[in-house]
Amino acid sequence: MTSQKPALGFIFVTLFLDILGIGLIVPVLPDLVKSFRGNNVADAASMVGWLTSVFALMQFVCAPILGSLSDQFGRRPVILISLLGTGLDYILLAVAPNLGWFFVGRLVNGATSANITAAGAYIADISPPEKRAANFGIIGAAFGLGFIAGPLIGSQLGAYSLRLPFEAAAGLALLNWIYGFFVLPESLAPSNRRKFSWRRANPVGSFGALRRFPVIVGLAQSFFLINLAQSSLQSIWVLYTGYRYHWSERQVGLSLAVIGLMAAIVQGGLARRIIPALGERRAIVFGLLVSVFNMTGYALASSGWMIYCILIVGSIGWIATPSLQGLISKAAPPDEQGAVQGAMMSLNSVAAVVAPIVGTMVFAYSIQEGTSHHFPGAVFLVNAVLMLVAMSLTVRTLRKHPVAEVG
Numbered sequence: 001m002t003s004q005k006p007a008l009g010f011i012f013v014t015l016f017l018d019i020l021g022i023g024l025i026v027p028v029l030p031d032l033v034k035s036f037r038g039n040n041v042a043d044a045a046s047m048v049g050w051l052t053s054v055f056a057l058m059q060f061v062c063a064p065i066l067g068s069l070s071d072q073f074g075r076r077p078v079i080l081i082s083l084l085g086t087g088l089d090y091i092l093l094a095v096a097p098n099l100g101w102f103f104v105g106r107l108v109n110g111a112t113s114a115n116i117t118a119a120g121a122y123i124a125d126i127s128p129p130e131k132r133a134a135n136f137g138i139i140g141a142a143f144g145l146g147f148i149a150g151p152l153i154g155s156q157l158g159a160y161s162l163r164l165p166f167e168a169a170a171g172l173a174l175l176n177w178i179y180g181f182f183v184l185p186e187s188l189a190p191s192n193r194r195k196f197s198w199r200r201a202n203p204v205g206s207f208g209a210l211r212r213f214p215v216i217v218g219l220a221q222s223f224f225l226i227n228l229a230q231s232s233l234q235s236i237w238v239l240y241t242g243y244r245y246h247w248s249e250r251q252v253g254l255s256l257a258v259i260g261l262m263a264a265i266v267q268g269g270l271a272r273r274i275i276p277a278l279g280e281r282r283a284i285v286f287g288l289l290v291s292v293f294n295m296t297g298y299a300l301a302s303s304g305w306m307i308y309c310i311l312i313v314g315s316i317g318w319i320a321t322p323s324l325q326g327l328i329s330k331a332a333p334p335d336e337q338g339a340v341q342g343a344m345m346s347l348n349s350v351a352a353v354v355a356p357i358v359g360t361m362v363f364a365y366s367i368q369e370g371t372s373h374h375f376p377g378a379v380f381l382v383n384a385v386l387m388l389v390a391m392s393l394t395v396r397t398l399r400k401h402p403v404a405e406v407g
Contacts, residue, residue: 080180088170231348
């Protein structure tokens with residue numbers, strides 16, 4: 001087995017550089033889409049939602065395939081191939097002449113960017129059961145730090161050219177691939193490998209395979225609802241803050257950087273203390289309850305400065321996701337970690353397909369002028385309800401199917 005500290009460091013850097021590339025394009029994508037759609041905000045909102053959903057759809061299809069391939073061939077080759085594909089795809093997006101080519105690029109990017117599946121299995125390979133929940137927090141920390149630097153740099157580069165962030169993302173993704181090629185060790189022992197099966201690798205089949213683990217099925221439902229709420233928030237954040245608070249690209253980039261900083265602090269640092277102290281079950285319930293209040297605060301905040309106060313206080317709720325991932329990983333055998341992580345990634349992708357479309361539609365409906373239902377924050381109240389339902393499902397599942405050391 002690979003020694004834990006070096007391997008965690010390698011996978012963290014791999015994820016960080018990958019997310020940094022994604023974060024670079026977040027501030028400029030809506031404006032670039034608007035330039036293709038005659039600067040029509042409502043039309044652009046719909047297109048941004050569809051672009052995000054197309055990306056997620058390909059992740060849904062490919063995540064269980066990559067997960068099952070990593071169970072047979074190892075985590076390292078799957079991660080490296082996906083990174084190379086991501087870098088080449090950013091080059092395509094940097095030169096795309098119209099919205100049609102953007103859709104092609106997002107299809108390719110979605111197919112190659114499901115390396116989080118192999119990364120999650122990698123973490124499970126090298127982590128003892130009692131440390132998995134805390135170690136899964138490095139995924140959130142990598143996301144957080146990547147979104148600190150990415151949006152800040154992307155917003156600055158976008159001020160010069162809306163295409164420049166895509167070129168920078170291509171360079172970083174290819175640099176990430178080169179780094180991984182030379183320093184990323186394999187984590188899956190030969191004795192824990194399992195032959196690839198299309199029955200388990202297709203998205204529907206991967207969900208069916210989870211039925212052998214009742215606790216995973218129940219927790220997966222909560223995982224799906226949490227990601228549905230989070231994906232909805234991500235899809236309308238730029239549009240919402242620009243519409244309600246008139247934030248510029250730089251202001252949006254700053255807010256995304258603060259989100260990233262808090263994610264790194266909470267999931268990369270505080271989670272390692274809070275989760276063992278509370279136990280995974282209490283950490284999930286506490287985190288989701290805080291998230292309910294957090295979403296409600298976003299919906300009701302009348303001034304932009306309030307968003308930062310709500311964000312900083314409410315970020316402690318983000319301990320719920322690594323706690324949930326830790327429990328799910330405990331319930332899966334070593335030779336099926338990749339398949340289980342692939343199924344969870346597919347669930348995340350389903351949420352990412354549905355949430356941007358529904359979220360942007362709810363947002364567009366809630367800001368229509370001349371109607372009695374004008375309430376820009378309506379989508380956040382919907383997200384708060386989803387978090388409440390996820391909390392209820394988690395409690396019910398763990399009462400019926402206890403997992404060892406749930407707190």
